[in-house]
Amino acid sequence: MLFIRYRRGDAVRYGVLEGDAVRPLDGDLFGAYRREAQAVPLAEVALLAPVAPGKIVAVGNNFADRAREAGLPAPTVPLLFLKPPSAVIGTGEPIRLPPQSARVEHGAELAAVIGRPARWVSPEEALRHVLGYTCANDVTARDIVDAEGLWTRGKSFDTFCPLGPWIATTLNPADALITCRVNGAVRQMTSTHDMLFSVAQLVAFVSSVMTLLPGDVLLTGTPAGAGPLADGDEVEVEIEGLGVLRNPVQRDER
Incomplete structure (x- = not known):
């Protein structure tokens, strides 16, 4: 599985990369989450560093x-x-x-x-x-x-x-x-x-x-x-x- 962190509009979210689409995650990547039903085209998001580390x-x-x-x-x-x-x-x-x-x-x-x-x-x-x-x-x-x-x-x-x-x-x-x-x-x-x-x-x-x-x-x-x-x-x-x-x-x- 490939997890990404991305910006779309003003929102920063985690998602799962599925080919040329992103399946947004609802919840906490490091806890409980579910994949949302509606995928987003990868071309419509800006990739960020895949994690914002504490250290x-x-x-x-x-x-x-x-x-x-x-x-x-x-x-x-x-x-x-x-x-x-x-x-x-x-x-x-x-x-x-x-x-x-x-x-x-x-x-x-x-x-x-x-x-x-x-x-x-x-x-x-x-x-x-x-x-x-x-x-x-x-x-x-x-x-x-x-x-x-x-x-x-x-x-x-x-x-x-x-x-x-x-x-x-x-x-x-x-x-x-x-x-x-x-x-x-x-x-x-x-x-x-x-x-x-x-x-x-x-x-x-x-x-x-x-x-x-x-x-x-x-x-x-x-x-x-x-x-x-x-x-x-x-x-x-x-x-x-x-x-x-x-x-x-x-x-x-x-």
Whole structure:
């Protein structure tokens, strides 16, 4: 099943994508809901980020090739950081390059959307707490991160967390190909099979630190090949069996 979040007129709603139509949902995506009888043409709605998360938990260096590329040892436990909900945008919305940074990079990732509260769950039960998966781009002001030795400011600018285009509930997170293209040229291409920590292990680990709530998003790490973005670029994150997240890149004028 593919869940979308969309705007039609002044209303923002969740729906189920059915070919070139949307079946609106009446109720709570993370609770009880029913599909409405009347479908809406997809062409009549504007896709938004598929979820409005309460928090975004991200994982650094979760691919061995990425750790080697950064000149760092492979971590022995997941390295966590947070991105603010204000960084979220949907497919088609522009990534804005802040004037404070001279090098902004893309980072294609698989994102897990939490569907049920999770606290101290085991890896064996962790995926039962996941509603589904979406494409993500962990955009980073690399020069700021390198200068400060911290992740927060360089990863928290507005528009630095594109998500979309929808939530897929049947994806196998253990073996999905992640591809990133900039202006059509492939920059990143790696399978989630190469993650150091699986999605199940990550959900379990994070739930031992903080309660994961419905609608929270877990970014599971980017592979090697993260590279610079420039004004006028178009960046695509594609996950096999899920879809394509596509965003133009623009300079942010104060």
